[in-house]
Amino acid sequence: MTILVTGATGNVGRHIVNQLVKAGHHVRALTRNPSSAKLPEGVEVVYGDLTEPKTLASALNGVTGIHLITFNSDGYTPLQTGPEIVDLAQKTGVRRVTVLWNGEHGPVEKAVEASDLEWTFLQPVEFMINALQWGESIRSEGIVREPFGQSPSAIIHEADIASVAVAALIGDSHAGKTYTLTGPEVLTVFDKVRILGAEIGRDIQFFELTEDQARERMRVQGAPEDAIDFVLGWYANPPKSAYTVVPTVEQVTGRQARTFAQWVSEHVHHFI
Template sequence: MTVLVTGATGNVGRRVVDRLLAAGTQVRALTRRPEAAGLPGDVEVLRGDLADSDALAKALAGVDSVFLFPVPEGVEAFVDRAKAAGVRRVVVLSSKAVEFADGNAIGERHRVIEEAVEAGGFEWTFLRPGAFATNTLAWADSIRTEGVVREPFVDAQQTPIHEDDIAAVAATALLEDGHAGAAYALSGPEALTVREQVQAISAAIGREVGLEEQTLEQARAHMVAEGVPEAIVDALLSYGAQNVENAAPPVRTVEQVAGRPARTFAQWAVDHADDFR
C-alpha cells in the first residue's frame, strides 16, 4: 500500500511520514521543494502542490490513502484527481474551529476542505485538534533574546496537543479500518493557562521566562505586522477571549484511537527545549 502525504515537511506531516515508514508502508510526499525536504531516503519525493494538476495526478497514481494537509486552494482539483486515481481513504488535518457556529475565518477555511472531501465519496477521517503545542514556538525568538513572552489573555486556558500525538492518530486512521466517517476532536491531556505553559518552558530550559500581558491593540498590531490576515487575527483574539471563561475540557481521543495517553505540554517543552535556548 502506498500513502501520499501532503505537507510532509511540516510539524505534523513529518511525524506522519516517520510513523508510516515504521509500519513498513510505502510513503510518497508532494512538496514544492524536494531538494530542501530533508525526508528519509525511503520516501518517494515529488515536486508540486495541490494547485499543480499534472504533479498531483502523478503523485496520486497508485495511491491507496492520502494524508491531506489543509490547503483550501486546489482542494476541488485534489478530490477530482484522487477519485480518478482510485484513492480509497483520505485523512484530513482539520481544526476544532469547524465546530464553532460563529463563522470565523479559520473554521470556514477548514470546513471548505471537509465538505469537498466528504462529497468525494472517500473513506474519510477528519482530525480536529484545538491548540497545537507547536504554536508556542512563536515565542521562541523573544524567549531567546529577551527572556520574555508577550501575549493577551494570559489566563485563558488551552489543551495544547503534541504534534506526534496528532500524527499517531493520523497514522492509525490511515493504516487501520474502523475510522471511516469519524471526525476526531483532539487535545492534549490537560487544560493549561498561558502562564502555566510559560512555566513549563521555563522548567524545560532551566531558566526563568517572564510573561507580559498585551492589550488587544498590541496583540492585534503584532500579529498584523507578522503578516497574519486580519480575519485570522479576529478569530484568534476571539478564541482567546472565550477561553478565559469557557475553555473546552481535554478529550481522550489520542488514547482511545492510538492506544496510549496523549503527551503533556511539559513533555512537549522538554522535546523542544533547544528551540527556546
C-alpha cells in the first residue's frame, strides 16, 4: 500500500513521512519543489501542486491513503480545488484520508465529507514550532518581545499531530472522527520563555509589547490589516478550545503528548 503525504516538506508533513517510513510503509511525498525537498531515503518524492489538480494524477496512482493539507501557500488561503482533488482520489482508488485543519471548514473538508472516503479530521491548536520566530532575538539579545504575556495555549508538538495522522492512516478505528489535538499542558507566553531559558541554559528576558506596538511590528513585516486583527484578537481573547488540554493524542497513539521542554531540547540549536 502506498500513502501519499501532501505538505510533506512542511512542519507536520515531515514528521508524518518520517514516522511512516520508520513503520515500514511505502511513502510518496508531494511537493512543488522535488529537488529541494530533502526527504529521507526510500521516500518517493513527486511533483504536484494542489491548486492544479491535473498535476496530481500520476502522484495518486496506486495510492490507498492520503494525508491532505487544506491550504495554499499564498497566505494560507483555503484550497478551492477540494472537489477536484477528492474526485480524482476516489477515481484512482484512494480509500482513506487524514485532513489537517486550516482554521475553517473549507472546500477540501466539505468535499471529503461528501465523499465515500474514510476520513479523519485533525484539528490541532497552536504548534510548538511557532516558537522558532523568537530564535533571532534570543540568539542575538536574549530577549523575547510579544504582547499578551499571560495568553494561555495548550501548544502541541508537530510530531504528535503526525503520530495521530499516522495512526488514522494505518489503523482501522478512526473513520468519521474529528480529533481536537493539544499538548499535555497549558502554557502562557511567560511560561514558554521560562522553559526555553531553562532548556538552553540562558536567562531570557521578556518584554511585553503593547497591542499598538505589536500591530506596528506586524505592519512593518507586511501583514495585512485583517490578519493583524485576527492574530491580535486571538491572543487577546483566545477561544477556550485553544487552552483546554484534551487527552486525544494519548488515546489515539497510546503515548503521552510531548512537552514543550522536549520540543525545545530537540531545537536548541535554533536558540543558541
